[in-house]
Amino acid sequence: MNIEDQNGTTVLRRTNEEEPPRTLWTILIGRPLATADAPHHTIGKLIGLAVFASDALSSTAYATQEMLAILIVVGAAAYGLIFPLSLVIVALLVIVTLSYEQTIHAYPNGGGSYIVSRDNLGQLPSKIAAAAILTDYVLTVAVSISSGVAQVVSAYPTLYEYRVWIAIGLVFTIMMINLRGLRESGIIFAIPTYFFVVMMFITLITGLVRALTGGLGLVVDPPLHELATEGQAVTLFLLLRAFSNGTTALTGVEAISDGIPSFREPRTRNAGITLIWMSSILGSLLLGISFLAGHIQAVPSEIETVISQLGRTVFDGRGTLYLMLITATTIILIMAANTSFADFPRLSAITAADGLLPRQLNYRGSRLVFSRGIVVLAVLASTLVFIFQASVTRLIPLYAIGVFISFTLSQAGMARRWWKIGHLKPSEELKERGSTLHYQPGWQTKMAINGMGAVLTFFVMMIFAITKFHDGAYVVIFIIPLLVVIFSVIQRHYIDVAAKLSLERYGSPPPRIQRNRVLLPIGGVHRGTLAALRYARTLSDDITAVHISINPEESERIRQKWEQWGDGVRLVIVESSYRRFMEPLLDYIEEIYQKRQPNEVITIVVPQFVSSKRWTNILHTNTAQALRSELLTYKYIVVTNVPYILD
């Protein structure tokens, strides 16, 4: 330990400080760097893709199916619409990707929606972004797990009636794993992600080859009957509803922009390239699945997923390749849910640092706090799964709104940033929170790209909200403002407290406290009492032991023992007529408090038994804790417990 004296203040520079353990969390958000430390342990593009792509890629497992679920009402004509609609969604994906590519370069330390909108758009938009994303994480868990279970049920239809409990069981399993702390490296992520990508491409290429050679049939036994019937007419509203469902394919695209610090240098370049890889894979999978789903005339169903129908048509039944495809899809969906368990506490921490959520959420190393976040997430997601009976189709209307609100705010924030950059003089500098802006040529194009991203995602969000309002979107439209209000109330409290604690107009400090009067409540006279008495002796010479008498014989015994062991300290016995303990003690303290001199403080010293067997703590009353909570609002009373170690 280095010690340095600086104007009378000692500064300790700890040379042996232990590096915090590497957890999933440190991998995803970047290790907490010691200031003097060079970045290492970062990840390359291949691993980066695996770590950050599960959320985005897994959404191809349900996006096509959910489009079909809407389109199917028009009958067989649906199969002609699904591919063109997917092309539109891929076009949207291209815009969003370009937008985020620019965000990555602008925010090398991580540019999530919340940060970008906070730094560029201000308070309210950033609160909306935070609310939208937190909601979204809960839905990611619910949707991904429900879809994962649907894959399993497709392969093993007898499990259908247990789907809700399997899903909830999975959520809690992931919760337990996260509570224990994941210590895997990126490689653990790489295997299932690439397994999924490879299995998907095998399926799609096999399918395409067979389709082009005319060897690919239809889904043989349609589980639903709509196929045969003539459908409704194709309306714009219907197309927009189907389109809304398809946009869920874009969820998760923003993940890389949050995780830039984990990439190897040049990290913005690596992260940007990884984003483009990811989007290319995502787009290809979506187009391939949609094309083949149309070709085989897949039927959206709660019993069997489109992926399963595709697999068993392409591979002619439920063989090994089929099972590998289903396994890969299930695992990547579970991993997508798992990433929310890292993201949710992280965003909570960032917003907490800004005073929108309880500050404790921002303390690293405090396991308890993250544990709570993880448990809250699991409970909320399980509740959703239960309410919506693990049906992806019923959950989807709640899902993408939050994502597109955050896309919109993030891109609008970026556009605003380019506008500021464009209006700087070439030599000028604009200091922003965390970064410094300089004039950049070509800002107009960049602003146009982000602006177009913002406008397009805004329209998608509106389409989603309108076409899905009755299906459940109203829930989210209610929850997000509610969260914004909660953020504002919490923020106001912190600002208020800071003002009240401020020393600005404090004047001169009040005079020193003249007297510390010590009360020592005793239930018996034993070693713990004497330890508390010894401690009390160091605080003051004015000590009063107080005993609440419930049983006169017992009190007489205590009085005698105190005469022997009490070291001459005054004992007061308070008789409790109704055999209560707390009320008479509080009444007595209240009386002493009323008779208090100004500049006098009352310290209540209570012994507390401590045993190495933690479970035994529930066998002892924490009198100090109870007194403290009762006397919290008394300005001059301090309650102290003196631990007495039993073993």
Place this chain on the structure above:
Amino acid sequence: MNIEDQNGTTVLRRTNEEEPPRTLWTILIGRPLATADAPHHTIGKLIGLAVFASDALSSTAYATQEMLAILIVVGAAAYGLIFPLSLVIVALLVIVTLSYEQTIHAYPNGGGSYIVSRDNLGQLPSKIAAAAILTDYVLTVAVSISSGVAQVVSAYPTLYEYRVWIAIGLVFTIMMINLRGLRESGIIFAIPTYFFVVMMFITLITGLVRALTGGLGLVVDPPLHELATEGQAVTLFLLLRAFSNGTTALTGVEAISDGIPSFREPRTRNAGITLIWMSSILGSLLLGISFLAGHIQAVPSEIETVISQLGRTVFDGRGTLYLMLITATTIILIMAANTSFADFPRLSAITAADGLLPRQLNYRGSRLVFSRGIVVLAVLASTLVFIFQASVTRLIPLYAIGVFISFTLSQAGMARRWWKIGHLKPSEELKERGSTLHYQPGWQTKMAINGMGAVLTFFVMMIFAITKFHDGAYVVIFIIPLLVVIFSVIQRHYIDVAAKLSLERYGSPPPRIQRNRVLLPIGGVHRGTLAALRYARTLSDDITAVHISINPEESERIRQKWEQWGDGVRLVIVESSYRRFMEPLLDYIEEIYQKRQPNEVITIVVPQFVSSKRWTNILHTNTAQALRSELLTYKYIVVTNVPYILD
């Protein structure tokens, strides 16, 4: 307040002590009497019957039905067996009543099984009794509520599929009412109890008159098909199983012996007469219901209860009288469940006072503790209701074992007591816990009655355990020993602690503490910090402020502010390389602790913000609490928080 000085000790006799509020609990177990206080507010026999009879009388709602549920496998022959079997059960009831009548006179302050077996049989039997009764309270709630819901479902069959949720909803409603605290007087109990008794007698007398005049038909549309078929042969095993189910009618008979102190003087006489009234009503109802159920050939069913079948046969359909009968039955079943919510915390308190359960359960006036007991009971009962799908038939095999174990132990204890009394010399006195025994003539008869009660209830318990083992009784046979082990472990801990704390071999006390070193962790310099500093000043002259530096600029600001406001107190800045707070602080404290002198204590003073808005507490880290739990096992460290009131 009276003050009295007694050998240098002050004794405060509080004359203005507020009487504790009257709650359901104080009604049921007797108000906590002030020593100088004469008993008033006690209840007479009519109200006493109403208050204590709901549990016992309500069991007639299912006892006959559950006997039939077993007997029905023999076909129509069942209807010839039900009445004779009920006569046997009433004979058992007579014995149990006589036994308890003697207990009431022997234990004027309340003679529950636990107390009687503790005072007369010793440790292990009393633990078994406590375990059995606690288990029984949970089952009383589950069975009574399930049966209550079954009555409702009988009247409104469309509710059948919601029965589990209705039952769980009811349990939680009763829980909420008990958490808020019931403040009704006995009269509130009187109305529904007498309503039930009156409705039952109207039904039974009407039914008997119509049966004798030949005007009472059969249950018209049998909901089950067994009726038509030829049944199995009547075996002894079958009769014993049916008998076991019927003995559930006796549950609740012991209630009065627990509640003697609430009765008006001469309380033992009043309580004894009330017990005999109650048993007479119970026996009459059971016989009447069984006779008529056999006569109308009622069919045990999950869809419609026997009471409902009886009601609609006697009253020719679901008219007003029918609905009044069902309402009365439902309400008394709910009230029976409700009494467990008062009994469970009470028995917990008594066993806790003896050190078998955490002692806190014995502190009166501590609402929190009873609240926990009430919530635990509701959760356990709901779990049972859920697992057994609110089916009385499926719950019954778990139910009566606990009751009969406690009957057996209670009566055996009483027999033992008479034996001791009989073997005293006429002039001799035997001091027992809480009472003094004198020789009584005629002890032999009394011992014989209690002894017969013990033997009979023991046989019933064995019959129950054997015939119902597979149906679920094994669960209870597993849980009761488990609870006994838990009681023993807790008891051993308390005995162990008492030995460790004892001053018997303490020798001379250790020397006084010479030095109190104060550490003042500061996150910023504000009014709260200064309040903590002012308090720290009263503890010691050796104070060190400690700041954990996460951000160097911030730390520099704090250093400057401390120079201005820190009153010359030394400041140590500990640099935290990884932006953690707790770990560096703990490391620093650990170093100070290691360099500690003997006879030196370290006090860590932490400011704590207190706001009148309680919810805001979750917005502030309770650093003191966190430090305290981390440093609990350090013998010479005391953590103190100094409240700073914000408003």
